[in-house]
Amino acid sequence: MSKEARETLVLAHVASENRPAFDGTPKTSGRPRHESVGTGRVVDDGPAEADGSREAARTALLARLGLAPSLPLPA
Incomplete structure (x- = not known):
């Protein structure tokens, strides 16, 4: 995974936690x-x-x- 792709994934994950939108957070990683x-x-x-x-x-x-x-x- 490129640095840019990893950064995009991490930012999406953090944003879903900060909303909070816990049901959507797991979907940001692509695996359980x-x-x-x-x-x-x-x-x-x-x-x-x-x-x-x-x-x-x-x-x-x-x-x-x-x-x-x-x-x-x-x-």
Whole structure:
């Protein structure tokens, strides 16, 4: 992957997280994968595992912010 292509992919990924548009974020990478920057954990075992890891991280973040998991993150 060229530097320009990688930069485009990363910018699309970050933009989808910042909206937040979590359902669209995985589509930016082209394969099922979840990386946790805070822990360095990488889940690359398939769609179900990546989705489960992503949802667990989202739930933990919302709990830390004092929001119910069913509520969207504040804009």
